[in-house]
Amino acid sequence: MDIVIGIDIGGTQTKMGLVDQNGECHDKIIFRTKDYPDLDKYLDKIKETSEELIKNFGKPVNVLGCGIGAPNASSKNGTIENASNLAWKGSVPLVEKLKQRMDMPTRIMNDASAAALGEMLFGCAKNMTDFIVITLGTGFGAGIVANGRLIDGFDGFAGELGHVDMTMGDGRLTGLGVRGGLEAYVSATGLKRTIMYMQSKYLTESRFRSIAYNDLHGEDITKAAEEGDEIALMAFDYTARIMAQALANFTAFTQPEAFILMGGLTNSGKWIMDPLKEYFEKFLLQVYKGKVKLILSGMEGKTAAICGAAALIWENHKNQPN
Amino acid sequence: MDIVIGIDIGGTQTKMGLVDQNGECHDKIIFRTKDYPDLDKYLDKIKETSEELIKNFGKPVNVLGCGIGAPNASSKNGTIENASNLAWKGSVPLVEKLKQRMDMPTRIMNDASAAALGEMLFGCAKNMTDFIVITLGTGFGAGIVANGRLIDGFDGFAGELGHVDMTMGDGRLTGLGVRGGLEAYVSATGLKRTIMYMQSKYLTESRFRSIAYNDLHGEDITKAAEEGDEIALMAFDYTARIMAQALANFTAFTQPEAFILMGGLTNSGKWIMDPLKEYFEKFLLQVYKGKVKLILSGMEGKTAAICGAAALIWENHKNQPN
Numbered sequence: 001m002d003i004v005i006g007i008d009i010g011g012t013q014t015k016m017g018l019v020d021q022n023g024e025c026h027d028k029i030i031f032r033t034k035d036y037p038d039l040d041k042y043l044d045k046i047k048e049t050s051e052e053l054i055k056n057f058g059k060p061v062n063v064l065g066c067g068i069g070a071p072n073a074s075s076k077n078g079t080i081e082n083a084s085n086l087a088w089k090g091s092v093p094l095v096e097k098l099k100q101r102m103d104m105p106t107r108i109m110n111d112a113s114a115a116a117l118g119e120m121l122f123g124c125a126k127n128m129t130d131f132i133v134i135t136l137g138t139g140f141g142a143g144i145v146a147n148g149r150l151i152d153g154f155d156g157f158a159g160e161l162g163h164v165d166m167t168m169g170d171g172r173l174t175g176l177g178v179r180g181g182l183e184a185y186v187s188a189t190g191l192k193r194t195i196m197y198m199q200s201k202y203l204t205e206s207r208f209r210s211i212a213y214n215d216l217h218g219e220d221i222t223k224a225a226e227e228g229d230e231i232a233l234m235a236f237d238y239t240a241r242i243m244a245q246a247l248a249n250f251t252a253f254t255q256p257e258a259f260i261l262m263g264g265l266t267n268s269g270k271w272i273m274d275p276l277k278e279y280f281e282k283f284l285l286q287v288y289k290g291k292v293k294l295i296l297s298g299m300e301g302k303t304a305a306i307c308g309a310a311a312l313i314w315e316n317h318k319n320q321p322n
Numbered sequence: 323m324d325i326v327i328g329i330d331i332g333g334t335q336t337k338m339g340l341v342d343q344n345g346e347c348h349d350k351i352i353f354r355t356k357d358y359p360d361l362d363k364y365l366d367k368i369k370e371t372s373e374e375l376i377k378n379f380g381k382p383v384n385v386l387g388c389g390i391g392a393p394n395a396s397s398k399n400g401t402i403e404n405a406s407n408l409a410w411k412g413s414v415p416l417v418e419k420l421k422q423r424m425d426m427p428t429r430i431m432n433d434a435s436a437a438a439l440g441e442m443l444f445g446c447a448k449n450m451t452d453f454i455v456i457t458l459g460t461g462f463g464a465g466i467v468a469n470g471r472l473i474d475g476f477d478g479f480a481g482e483l484g485h486v487d488m489t490m491g492d493g494r495l496t497g498l499g500v501r502g503g504l505e506a507y508v509s510a511t512g513l514k515r516t517i518m519y520m521q522s523k524y525l526t527e528s529r530f531r532s533i534a535y536n537d538l539h540g541e542d543i544t545k546a547a548e549e550g551d552e553i554a555l556m557a558f559d560y561t562a563r564i565m566a567q568a569l570a571n572f573t574a575f576t577q578p579e580a581f582i583l584m585g586g587l588t589n590s591g592k593w594i595m596d597p598l599k600e601y602f603e604k605f606l607l608q609v610y611k612g613k614v615k616l617i618l619s620g621m622e623g624k625t626a627a628i629c630g631a632a633a634l635i636w637e638n639h640k641n642q643p644n
Contacts, residue, residue: 072609081609130476144575146475151468153577154452157609158468160574165567165605168488176607245487252482253466253575255475283487285498287394287403287479 002317003061005050006310008111009033009070011085011138016049017303018057019310021317023122025303027056037087039097047101065105067312068094069114069305071141074156078108084175085138107312111135111305113150113159115297116143117315118308119260123299131256133297134161134247136265139175140183140190146254162187166246186243188218188264194235195221206231222268236271243272244279251288262297262304324639325383327372328632330433331355331392333407333460338371339625340379341632343639345444347625349378359409361419369423387427389634390416391436391627396478400430406497407460429634433457433627435472435481437619438465439637440630441582445621453580454572455619456483458587461497462505462512468576484509488568508565510540510586516557517543528553540586547593558593565594566601573610584619584626 006025008015010033017028029049036042054061072083078095080086095106109117116133119125125133129148135141140162144151151158162183163176171180172193184190195208195216206229211220224232247259265272277294284292297304328347330337332355339350351371358364376383394405400417402408417428431439438455441447447455451470457463462484466473473480484505485498493502494515506512517530517538528551533542546554569581587594599616606614621629 146468146473146480147471149469149471151576153468154579154613155577158575158577160577160607160609163607164571164574166488166490168564168567169605178607242490245490249486250575252486253480253572254473255477255480255482257476283491285482285485285500287482291476 001059001061002064003057004064004310004313005053005066006306006308007046007066007068008305008309009068009080009086010111010305011071011083014046015303015306016046016053017306017310018053018061019307019314021314023118023299023307023311023314025306025310027053028303028306029053034087039088039092042088043097043101046098050102063104064317065107065313066098066102067114067309067314068098068106068108069111069309069312070094070108071111073108073110075107075109075113075152076156080108105313105316109309109312110141110143110157110159111308112141113143113152114308114312115141115262115304116145116260116308117150117311118299118304119297120145121311121314121318122307123260123297123304124295125258125260128257130254131258131260132250132254133260133262136187136261136263138187138189138264140187142250144254146256151254161246161250164246166242182242182246186239186246186265191218191221191235191239191265191268192216194238195231198231198234198238202231202234204230208232218264218267222271225268225271233271236268237275239265240272240275241279244276244283247280247294248283248285248288251284251292255288256292258293258295260295260297262299266296323381323383324386325379326386326632326635327375327388328628328630329368329388329390330627330631331390331402331408332433332627333393333405336368337625337628338368338375339628339632340375340383341629341636343636345440345621345629345633345636347628347632349375350625350628351375356409361410361414364410365420365423368420372424385426386639387429387635388420388424389436389631389636390420390428390430391433391631391634392416392430393433395430395432397429397431397435397474398478402430427635427638431631431634432463432465432479432481433630434463435465435474436630436634437463437584437626438467438582438630439472439633440621440626441619442467443633443636443640444629445582445619445626446617447580447582450579452576453578453582454576455582455584456569458509458583458585460509460511460586462509464572466576468578483568483572486568488564504564504568508561508568508587513540513543513557513561513587513590514538516560517553520553520556520560524553524556526552530554540589544590544593547590555593558590559597561587562594562597563601566598566605569602569616570605570607573606573614577610578614580615580617582617582619584621584623588618
């Protein structure tokens with residue numbers, strides 16, 4: 001049976017699994033990225049874990065390769081570069097070093113781009129040639145597909161849309177120091193910041209008056225909205241409005257058929273999606289109105305990133321008979 | 323000799339010429355678009371003019387097809403849709419109707435996208451796979467190439483970047499009613515509006531205090547800058563700053579190797595380009611700094627649009643022997 005090793009490298013956790021041609025993730029092992037500040041020991045751990053997954057699988061497998069999704073990855077260079085939430089600094093030649101340990105086809109890509117490939121091969125973008133995946137977690141990530149191909153950019157750093165300035169240089173700072181950058185508003189973190197902002201702007205009573213920023217979680221905000229907390233409701237409306245403006249702007253760029261949304265912020269369901277859809281349709285240029293879908297990713301949350309990473313290898317095999 | 327008929331449809335003028343495989347435009351005929359508010363009569367005029375060009379050419383020609391650049395054109399539908407500066411209203415099936423008169427391969431495309439194809443086949447983007455052409459005339463147009471292919475979008479309306487909102491819904495109105503839309507700031511018209519704005523904001527003496535908006539021309543502003551007029555200098559700086567922010571944002575989208583600039587505003591030369599380059603490098607995300615070129619189109623101004631239009635047909639022949 002043909003199989004691909006999928007690896008999702010996150011700041012906190014690394015998730016690995018074996019992914020078949022249907023995008024099903026068999027078995028899964030998670031370990032803490034932060035336990036391996038030394039890159040060589042981290043790569044040894046990847047190798048061990050791969051062997052463990054294959055051993056556990058039960059049936060004989062033919063490993064086609066290894067696909068990796070990671071923040072700040074360049075697919076063209078095979079590197080991770082200056083990732084702010086990883087311990088390995090500078091330009092890390094991850095693909096080259098991993099191939100010294102595991103001799104097989106190996107590719108790396110920005111995690112949101114990998115997610116886009118995953119949606120195209122296994123998810124709700126199977127028949128689409130023009131779409132954009134938006135990941136709304138700690139930050140704001142984007143994987144852009146046009147003409148049926150992922151957009152890499154000149155040296156592999158396309159899609160850094162979280163750092164697009166929405167305010168002509170006047171606004172919140174992102175982690176990369178961009179004033180007015182989108183992810184300072186539209187992300188799980190951005191929503192928390194907006195809860196603070198609404199408390200600064202209004203005197204409205206709210207459960208958040210007694211919760212500190214560091215104790216604030218996305219689920220609390222959803223729950224507060226369900227209870228009619230006005231600060232929560234205003235924060236969702238504010239977030240949805242800015243996100244709608246951003247997606248309307250992005251539509252003018254590649255005119256996607258759909259935006260596919262995933263990540264922590266989407267767990268807030270209708271509280272973000274309802275105002276988002278309304279504002280989005282309002283902000284779209286006439287020529288785009290009614291043509292662009294906003295959909296939630298159908299891929300199973302906990303393995304979506306692994307499957308996306310595995311898609312980097314599967315896309316080279318998809319037209320071949322098994 | 324193989325030849326392509328190139329047609330540039332503008333609000334004021336229609337320009338037609340015969341373009342060879344090297345992108346050279348032989349002969350050229352210009353007539354007023356506004357003289358033909360009736361579409362059928364306009365298309366008859368196109369047919370007549372084509373025959374005239376071929377007759378004038380002197381040598382026997384093999385016409386490969388007809389390429390058209392026009393505002394608000396959909397390459398996928400072969401139509402012009404709701405163009406605000408053309409007399410023909412609604413959705414105009416231009417390709418279908420023209421083929422009834424001239425039986426040959428015929429394609430139409432947004433004028434800025436056609437310009438991008440022209441740069442790729444004949445101009446300064448010959449060896450580039452990722453670049454963006456920006457046209458700065460009455461409006462702001464964009465033709466986006468990624469992975470070596472033009473981005474059309476889901477139904478052919480990608481690249482409407484003049485209507486991207488830069489201000490979170492607070493700012494100047496574009497002709498299409500977009501608040502804070504880019505082309506209200508960055509275009510030949512935008513520069514004129516900024517001359518008005520600077521007169522509102524400051525009391526500084528200026529030659530523009532005695533020139534009405536309708537009498538104001540781009541050349542005057544360049545000339546005033548050369549003479550040290552402070553309002554003109556501030557207007558160029560303001561325009562360049564917003565344009566730099568926009569191009570830095572666009573870089574995060576497809577990470578182009580270069581932006582290729584053309585159109586009326588670029589005639590202001592260093593007055594726009596010097597501050598633009600400085601702000602652009604400053605606003606770029608760290609990962610892009612020093613990697614993105616800003617260049618002026620090398621294609622001869624008066625025939626660039628005709629050659630771009632002809633490129634729609636030539637791109638299907640470029641790899642074939644003659």
